[in-house]
Amino acid sequence: LAKTTQPISMDSYEGQEVNITCSHNNIATNDYITWYQQFPSQGPRFIIQGYKTKVTNEVASLFIPADRKSSTLSLPRVSLSDTAVYYCLVGLPFSSNTGKLIFGQGTTLQVKP
Amino acid sequence: DVKVTQSSRYLVKRTGEKVFLECVQDMDHENMFWYRQDPGLGLRLIYFSYDVKMKEKGDIPEGYSVSREKKERFSLILESASTNQTSMYLCASSQPAEAATQYFGPGTRLTVL
Numbered sequence: 363l364a365k366t367t368q369p370i371s372m373d374s375y376e377g378q379e380v381n382i383t384c385s386h387n388n389i390a391t392n393d394y395i396t397w398y399q400q401f402p403s404q405g406p407r408f409i410i411q412g413y414k415t416k417v418t419n420e421v422a423s424l425f426i427p428a429d430r431k432s433s434t435l436s437l438p439r440v441s442l443s444d445t446a447v448y449y450c451l452v453g454l455p456f457s458s459n460t461g462k463l464i465f466g467q468g469t470t471l472q473v474k475p
Numbered sequence: 476d477v478k479v480t481q482s483s484r485y486l487v488k489r490t491g492e493k494v495f496l497e498c499v500q501d502m503d504h505e506n507m508f509w510y511r512q513d514p515g516l517g518l519r520l521i522y523f524s525y526d527v528k529m530k531e532k533g534d535i536p537e538g539y540s541v542s543r544e545k546k547e548r549f550s551l552i553l554e555s556a557s558t559n560q561t562s563m564y565l566c567a568s569s570q571p572a573e574a575a576t577q578y579f580g581p582g583t584r585l586t587v588l
Contacts, residue, residue, distance in 0.1 A: 396575040405479070405565050405579025406518070449517065453575060467517045 366450045371470040380437045382469050384450030387431050395426060395433045398449040400468070406449060410435070437471075445473045478502070479580035481566050487586045494553040496583050498566030507549035508567040508577065509533075509541060518565065524549055525571065556587045 367385040374380045386395070394413055398406035410417055412424040412433070423436040437444055447468040482497035500507065508523040510533075520533030522541040530541050538560060542550040549568075553560055563584050567577040 394575050398577075403582070405567070405582055406577075407579070408576050411575055451575065467515075 366452055366467075368448075368450050368467060368469045370467065371472065373472045373474060374440055375474050376441055377439050380440050380444075380471060380473075382435045382437075382448055382450075382471070383432055384435070385432045386450070386452045389430050389452055393452050395424065395430075396451040396453075397422070397424065397435045398451060400447045400449065409448075440471075440473045442473050442475060444471065446471060479566055479568055479578050481564075481580040481583050483583050484581060485584050485586075487588065488553075488556050489588050490557060492553075492556050492587075494556050494585065494587075496551040496553075496564055496566075496585070498549045498551070498568075498580055499547055500549075500566075500568040500578070501547065502568065502578070503546065504568035504578075505546075505571045506569045506577075507543065508569075509539075509549065509551045510565045510567065511535070511562040512565055512582070513562050521551065556585075558587050561585060561587045 365388060372382060394411055396411040397409045399409050400406040410419055410422050410424045412426050414426050414430060417424045425434040435448060447470050449468045479500045488494050506525050509521040510518045511521055512518050519535050521535055521539050522530055522533050524530045524543040527543055527546050530543060540552045540554060549566060551564060563582050565582045566580040569577045
């Protein structure tokens, strides 16, 4: 099972682009990479998922290099409301008992005015 | 819109008590999960279930059991609560083909005295 490593914390200012990198050296061939966001006193919320190259949605972009040993979540022009913990998760989009997902330690992003 | 609800937001129990945490999802999801979240440790998977009456151990199943008698309901049981089980407990659900996209409940903060 792929272990993930992320920075414990990051600071940014409103309006800046924020990039959070996750290392997953032992990622398996069929593993997907998923990022979640968590605000205090709430459950995590799905942000974005990808397998390779680049994925973009209305919230973020996810960059995955060819070797897939790392991934970068990019948040464009952050605001104070983006202050949260961001989790990198690697695993299969599995069915039955073919695998399980592992959450990383999470990166606490603090956006300052 | 997927909704995952948990029976209590806050719960206080005494050491040795049997504790039931209930989780209900309304999207007919096959998979359901129980995690605990502790400062500095991120989310850790306790148990998951991929079908009614089916369950698999996660990373930290010791001291816990689960029950899934109906598809929409997944219960976490602490047979004899201990102080080291004081934590935030999070329930989640997903479809088998999209297991990396999990929908979380608001969490139950359990304190064991």
